[in-house]
Amino acid sequence: MTKMRDTAGTRGQRLGTLAVKGLLRWTAPWPDAWRSYCGGWLGLLAMTAVPKTRRVVDINLEIAFPDWSATQRLQLRRRNFQELGRTALELGPIWARPLPKALEMVREVEGAEAVDRALALGRGVILFTAHLGPWEAAVLYTGQRWPITGMYRALRNPGMDALMRRGRERSGARQINKERGIRPLCRLLRKKEVIGILTDQNVDPREGVFAPFFAYPACTTPVLGRLAARDQVPVFGMFAYRLPQGSGFRIEFVPLPDSFPSGDAVADATTMNACMETAIRKAPEQYWWVHRRFKDQPAPRERPY
DSSP: OOHHHHHHOOOOHHHHHHHHHHHHHTTTTSSSHHHHHHHHHOOOOOHHHHHHHHEEEHHHHHHOTSSOHHHHHHHHHHHHHHHHHHHHHHHHHHHOOOOHHHHEEEEESSSSHHHHHHHHTTTEEEEOOSSSSSHHHHHHHHHSSOOOEEEOOOOHHHHHHHHHHHHTTTSEEEEEEEGGHHHHHHHHHHHTOEEEEESOOOOOOOEEEEEETTTTEEEEOOOOHHHHHHHTEEEEEEEEEOGGGGGEEEEEEEOOOOOOOOOHHOOOOOOOOHHHHHHHHHHHHGTTSSTTTOOOOTOOOOOOO
16 A cells, blocks of 8 residues: 555656655664754754745744844844744755664653653553644653654655555554544543644634634644543643754654643633744754744734734
């Protein structure tokens, strides 16, 4: 099935997949410090080439840091694009290096033992994360430590989708298309496994609730609270950070307070967003500000983009 997906899609999609595969293989053996340096310059090149995306970043930074000066936000924007460039070049070693070598890039881990203890309670564990730093490395790490399944959004290019799944699943993690809904996740929790969810994207207002994120309304998924409420499943934030000059990655597991879930969808979404915001503020340059996180707004507010 995987091979069929690799050869599916339009001619342009197949060529794109081949190009990405070649880039992954080419960059996988690069020295980490050199890759970090080149990634920074790649990000600056992208910053000049994509004015629409640059505008989204500017709007998001103005929303998130209204008390900062324009100069401070421009400096953060520059660092942010540098980190995005590093994110792109990191996929080579994360997805294409021999697995033991790829896992060696994870230099520091904090809070994993708390996840072990929570899993021993027999109710499963939910990990949620954000597009922060080398989060693909966190997927790799969790796959070899726990029985985990992550919910993901399938790519339109079937070859790229297969490539992404192989990269994420090669340490043992499994991926499930979000179009299948939450029932498969419920079954996994009943089997005392771990599930992972990316929760920092704007969702359809018909499916989400508006909760503050950097003190601004963000249409947020309520699925985390709903899943946790079924059997009082322990929930942790999982956040990855890039260490300086290509020296590796740090992963932190942060438990949500005992009051979560509260049964109130907005309150629970607010708690989740606050945990992500705290993590992002530790390294705001490493967050994916390119997402239109605040695209939908409650009436009568206007969309910011």
